[in-house]
Amino acid sequence: MIFVGILTNLKKEARVVGFDDAPFRKGIDHETLVVGTIYRGGQFMDGVISTHVKVDGHDATRKISEIVVRTKFYPQLQAILLDGIAVGGFNVIDIWQLHEKTKLPIIVVIRDYPDYEKIEAALVKIGMRSKINLLRKAGEPEPVDEIFIQCAGCSQQEADKIVRLTSTHSHIPEPLRAAHLIAGGVTRGESKGRA
């Protein structure tokens, strides 16, 4: 199901949710926190939702879609932003399935162009070859200003538009910047900025 055109009436105050995961201790933590911040445009934080996913697990797509469709803001949401395509290590999100389950455009924001060869070798090494498919299915990351994006359920142009609309204080959309600060800050006691 493809929703090209869903964002044509995008308003400055459009509601979007941005997700990032918390840091976790390798070999110790089995789960990690995933935080979603709901923003109106790039200025106003409207709400915070959260869930826990298995480290290197397979539940990220299901867990994230569940909290999206359950939140009271769901009827107003216009897009889902993800900070990278995986949470909790290699818990890779199937962005096409996430789009299908939520009926929302999915936009993956990538800070540095991924070294796919290295990532795929790592997945093979830890016996997660099946996840290579999810990475490839997400398509080629396209440059927008200083970042790259992938999308499912909207055109590249529409994705650009929503990224620019929500990037008020840096080249990273505010909902993602905030989700990153929150996930780190409540888990480690102090956040570390990246943008």
Add this chain to the structure above:
Amino acid sequence: MIFVGILTNLKKEARVVGFDDAPFRKGIDHETLVVGTIYRGGQFMDGVISTHVKVDGHDATRKISEIVVRTKFYPQLQAILLDGIAVGGFNVIDIWQLHEKTKLPIIVVIRDYPDYEKIEAALVKIGMRSKINLLRKAGEPEPVDEIFIQCAGCSQQEADKIVRLTSTHSHIPEPLRAAHLIAGGVTRGESKGRA
């Protein structure tokens, strides 16, 4: 130690931290999360800090002052905002001690004028009579627009100024509004707005 005048050079981008606590299950949880959001003025979230305090305990003043002086933003901080004078139930904050430990003005934001008679009776009933003193020491809540404030380490005028400067989207300062959404959202899975 009184720092009247510390805020006279207050800029629009002044850094302040606002604290709120997470909901907890009475009789089950022994501790609860306290979240601090660091804002530049009323627009830009700069960082998130957090700690845990005992439900109905005595450690809130110490725990909060510790994370304030430890954060990398401490040298730039100009004030501490609190959403009410207690966290984790009756873990009452000694705002004068918090001011002394952090050398920062403390501003308590109160949504509804407290029913002191009822609170003091409750404290006596649960054997926490000593905390009545902390409540009284904090002074009379003064009205500012639709809320009330108490302060330690700055004048009422200075406190008014910082509250107005940071209240961009409602009559509640943004750092407190965000801390409330975050504490609820990461603990319960979805935040509940109050402002």
